[in-house]
Amino acid sequence: MRTQVAIIGGGPSGLLLSQLLHLRGISSVVLERKTKDYVLGRIRAGVLEQGLVRLMEEANVAGRMHREGFVHDGTLVAYGDEMFHVDFKAHTGSGVMLYGQTELTRDLYEAREKAGGELIFNVEDVEIAGANTDCPQVHYRVGDRIHQLNCDFVAGCDGFHGVSRRTIPTDQKREYEKVYPFGWLGILSETPPVNDELIYSNSERGFALCSMRNASLSRYYIQCSLSDRPEDWTDHAFWDELKRRIPAEQAEAIVMGPSIEKSIAPLRSFVCEPMRWGRLFLCGDAAHIVPPTGAKGLNTAASDVQYLYTGLRRFYEDGDMEGLDSYSAKALARVWKAERFSWWFSSLMHRYPDQSMFDHKMQIAELEFLRSSDAAQKAMAENYVGLPY
Ligand code: FAD
Numbered sequence: 120m121r122t123q124v125a126i127i128g129g130g131p132s133g134l135l136l137s138q139l140l141h142l143r144g145i146s147s148v149v150l151e152r153k154t155k156d157y158v159l160g161r162i163r164a165g166v167l168e169q170g171l172v173r174l175m176e177e178a179n180v181a182g183r184m185h186r187e188g189f190v191h192d193g194t195l196v197a198y199g200d201e202m203f204h205v206d207f208k209a210h211t212g213s214g215v216m217l218y219g220q221t222e223l224t225r226d227l228y229e230a231r232e233k234a235g236g237e238l239i240f241n242v243e244d245v246e247i248a249g250a251n252t253d254c255p256q257v258h259y260r261v262g263d264r265i266h267q268l269n270c271d272f273v274a275g276c277d278g279f280h281g282v283s284r285r286t287i288p289t290d291q292k293r294e295y296e297k298v299y300p301f302g303w304l305g306i307l308s309e310t311p312p313v314n315d316e317l318i319y320s321n322s323e324r325g326f327a328l329c330s331m332r333n334a335s336l337s338r339y340y341i342q343c344s345l346s347d348r349p350e351d352w353t354d355h356a357f358w359d360e361l362k363r364r365i366p367a368e369q370a371e372a373i374v375m376g377p378s379i380e381k382s383i384a385p386l387r388s389f390v391c392e393p394m395r396w397g398r399l400f401l402c403g404d405a406a407h408i409v410p411p412t413g414a415k416g417l418n419t420a421a422s423d424v425q426y427l428y429t430g431l432r433r434f435y436e437d438g439d440m441e442g443l444d445s446y447s448a449k450a451l452a453r454v455w456k457a458e459r460f461s462w463w464f465s466s467l468m469h470r471y472p473d474q475s476m477f478d479h480k481m482q483i484a485e486l487e488f489l490r491s492s493d494a495a496q497k498a499m500a501e502n503y504v505g506l507p508y
Pocket residue numbers: 127128129130131132133150151152153158162163164165166220242245276277278279280281282383384402403404405411413414415416417418420
């Protein structure tokens with residue numbers, strides 16, 4: 120089999136890239152290790168920057184997002200019983216879109232299927248060969264059959280645990296990592312959100328986040344220990360802990376209900392440099408991970424897709440390699456800024472096991488500065504709504 124771009128991974132990065140290329144007449148094949156239902160069962164991000172909204176529009180898949188998503192013009196930040204508002208719109212002229220990654224992925228699958236896109240599920244033993252030559256190949260197995268896909272380029276959109284990054288020889292890459300000593304326990308519940316806006320809360324008992332998917336579906340997170348398992352937390356224990364970590368007035372307003380999903384995510388900062396080896400290009404979580412505070416994971420994947428899509432278009436439309444040659448440097452320049460913001464916001468909002476009273480006082484002083492300074496709020500707003508690309 121032959122295609123122009125072999126895309127490894129059918130998550131949001133791979134699907135969005137494939138759809139954008141399709142609209143420009145560039146062929147691709149998406150290879151996904153799991154089933155579609157499995158991919159759609161993963162509850163992940165919920166906040167989309169304007170850049171990703173625009174890309175969804177360019178990919179002709181923005182209809183349902185505009186009908187069902189909610190634009191948020193600001194967020195609430197709490198510490199103890201104190202709470203203040205950061206107005207994104209006033210500071211930057213734009214807001215963010217609340218629309219679940221699950222829904223965005225569903226829209227992309229639908230569009231790819233409608234257009235007869237080549238999506239292959241349940242692929243195993245994926246191997247990339249000849250990535251540093253002009254004719255790379257991807258070998259994979261489905262059931263008992265072994266396949267070979269010849270292509271011009273390989274897009275490694277296969278997430279943090281994928282095969283693409285591992286294909287780059289150790290002496291051709293450098294990895295930077297920070298692992299945080301806690302995780303996030305998240306639940307999804309068919310209850311109305313506690314507030315119209317998100318609440319990020321720093322409490323003495325640990326971080327909490329009140330988010331949502333729509334008017335009758337809430338998403339809540341609490342910082343938890345790395346040794347916790349979701350089954351250790353009853354719904355009752357979760358709600359009880361959440362209420363202790365947000366201001367009393369908000370805690371009283373929470374509508375509780377059974378959880379329909381409960382999972383734990385570890386927190387990690389990670390970057391692989393460069394994001395390219397020969398004709399293999401890493402995109403999204405395959406190249407970098409951020410801790411979720413500030414919702415930059417999916418959005419940083421989207422800016423990679425934009426840079427790679429633009430580079431591939433220039434190659435196929437004008438025979439010009441410049442966009443592909445500058446892909447890694449351009450993507451990394453934005454990635455490191457998203458890494459910084461996510462690290463800063465995580466450090467500000469969580470309780471660390473070895474945190475001293477001095478460290479705690481520093482967090483509170485910074486929160487009070489953020490509350491009172493227009494300049495600090497503007498800096499936060501600029502990063503939260505997304506740096507330009
Ligand atoms: P992925 O979504 O990981 O997609 C990669 C795809 O590749 C997967 O479908 C995988 O099955 C497939 N794959 C892997 N290996 C292979 C292989 N060898 N061959 C073929 N296919 C393969 N971000 C936020 O902003 N907010 C959040 O609340 C949030 N929560 C998260 C919770 C968890 C548990 C995780 C893991 C991530 C979370 N993120 C969150 C990050 C965000 O979801 C990711 O940044 C986003 O999914 C990146 O998209 P991607 O397509 O690059 O990677």
